[in-house]
Amino acid sequence: MSNEKQTELTKEFVSRVRAAAGENILSVVLYGSAAEGEFHPEYSDLNLLCVVRDASFASLAKVADVVEWWRGKKHHPPLILTVEELNASASVFSIEFVDMKQRYRVLYGDDALRNLNVPMTLHLFQLRYELREKLVLLRQHVLLAANKDKQMWEVMLHSLSSFTTLFRHVLLELGEQGRKHSRDAVAELSARLNFDASPFVQLMDVRAGKVDRKQLRAPAIAEQYLQGIEKVTAAVDTMQSSTR
Numbered sequence: 001m002s003n004e005k006q007t008e009l010t011k012e013f014v015s016r017v018r019a020a021a022g023e024n025i026l027s028v029v030l031y032g033s034a035a036e037g038e039f040h041p042e043y044s045d046l047n048l049l050c051v052v053r054d055a056s057f058a059s060l061a062k063v064a065d066v067v068e069w070w071r072g073k074k075h076h077p078p079l080i081l082t083v084e085e086l087n088a089s090a091s092v093f094s095i096e097f098v099d100m101k102q103r104y105r106v107l108y109g110d111d112a113l114r115n116l117n118v119p120m121t122l123h124l125f126q127l128r129y130e131l132r133e134k135l136v137l138l139r140q141h142v143l144l145a146a147n148k149d150k151q152m153w154e155v156m157l158h159s160l161s162s163f164t165t166l167f168r169h170v171l172l173e174l175g176e177q178g179r180k181h182s183r184d185a186v187a188e189l190s191a192r193l194n195f196d197a198s199p200f201v202q203l204m205d206v207r208a209g210k211v212d213r214k215q216l217r218a219p220a221i222a223e224q225y226l227q228g229i230e231k232v233t234a235a236v237d238t239m240q241s242s243t244r
Contacts, residue, residue, distance in 0.1 A: 006034055006046060009046065009073060010030055010046065010048070010107055011107075013028070013048065013066070013070055013107075014028050014107050014108045016066045016069065017050065017063055017066050018108065020062050020063045020065065020066050021052065021059070021062055021063050022062075023053070024052050024053050024054055024059055024062075025050060025051075025052055025108070025109065026051045026052060026053060026083070026109050026110055026112070027049075027050070027051040027106065027108065027109035027110045027111070027112040028048060028049070028050055028051075028078075028106075028107040028108040028109060029048065029049040029050075029051070029100075029104050029105070029106055029107065029111075029112060029113060030046065030047065030048060030104065030105045030107050031047050031048075031049060031099075031100045031103060031104040031105075031113075032045070032047040032099070032100075032103055032104075033103070033161075034046050034047065035103045035104050035105040036103045045075050045076050046075045047076070047078075047079075048070075048075075048078035048079070048107075049078060049079045049081070049100070049104075049112070049113075050063075050078045050079065050080045050081075051081055051082070051083060051086060051109070051110070051112045052080060052081070052082055053082065053083075054082065055080055055081065055082050055085070060080065063080075083112070086112060086116065087116070087117075090116055090117060090118045090119065091118070091119040091121060091122055092122065092126075093126070094118050094119065094120055094122060094123040094126060095123065095126055095127065095130065095165070095166070095169050097113075097116065097118045098118055098123075098169070098172075099165065100113055101113050101116065101118065102179045103179075123169070123172070123173065124173055124236075124239060127166065127169050127170065127173065127236055128233075128236055128237060130166055131166055131229075131232065131233040131236055132233060134159070134162055134163065134166070135229055135230065135233050138155070138159055138226070138229065139226070141155040141159075142155060142222060142226065146219075149218040149219075152218040152219070152222055153206075153213055153218055155222075156203055156218075156221065156222060156225055157203060157206065157207055160200070160203050160204070160207065161182075163200075163229055164182040164185060164186060164200065165182075166232075167182075167185050167186055167189050167232065168180055168182075168185045170189055170193075170232060170235075170236055171185060171188060171189055171192075173236070173239055174192060174239075176188070182204060183201065183204055186200045186201065186204075187201075189232065190228070193231060193232060193235050194231075195227065195228040195231040195232065196224050196227070196228055197228070198224065199221045199222075199224040199225040199228060200225070200228065202216060202221055203221070203225070
């Protein structure tokens with residue numbers, strides 16, 4: 001999807017949701033890769049946050065048709081939060097909100113993220129949880145794809161963004177400030193924690209169309225990919241929080 005088509009689609013969403021929600025809608029925010037020009041049509045999504053005055057069932061029902069239309073465009077439903085919920089959720093979902101604040105664009109209304117305070121007291125706890133959960137899920141999918149190369153590629157390529165995001169947050173716990181691109185984050189973390197960065201780099205190159213996956217062996221990359229994630233996860237389990 002081109003940037004022009006993305007813009008047209010998000011404009012139409014804003015128009016539809018404003019018509020359906022009326023004064024209840026305070027803000028519509030695009031966040032993630034599409035907000036920074038790194039959108040990948042096969043592996044990325046147009047992520048939207050809608051800040052509303054009221055999130056009752058009756059209010060949600062008014063925009064249900066708009067969300068169904070959006071899902072029909074192959075995108076996840078938007079996050080819908082009140083201002084109070086936004087502030088209350090920041091500490092619980094520090095990984096998500098730190099990422100949001102680093103890459104977003106206001107499509108309509110107030111800038112709900114500019115002054116949002118994201119406490120980091122639970123950041124390490126959430127990081128441990130997310131790494132363990134995603135590692136367990138990855139193993140399940142690898143088991144199902146073990147003898148099917150095409151399926152194995154899809155498992156690795158679709159999980160890559162989640163793990164590189166978490167790797168950036170491991171660097172935050174190690175005292176690194178500022179957002180790094182995925183390739184730089186993997187390179188730096190591999191140097192710090194002594195794991196092989198090559199499977200992650202190869203997967204990034206396949207996603208970017210720089211390398212033909214037919215030139216690579218999926219089982220070998222999957223083995224190294226899992227080993228790297230396991231090493232990072234084990235290291236995070238022993239960390240003491242450096243962020244507040």
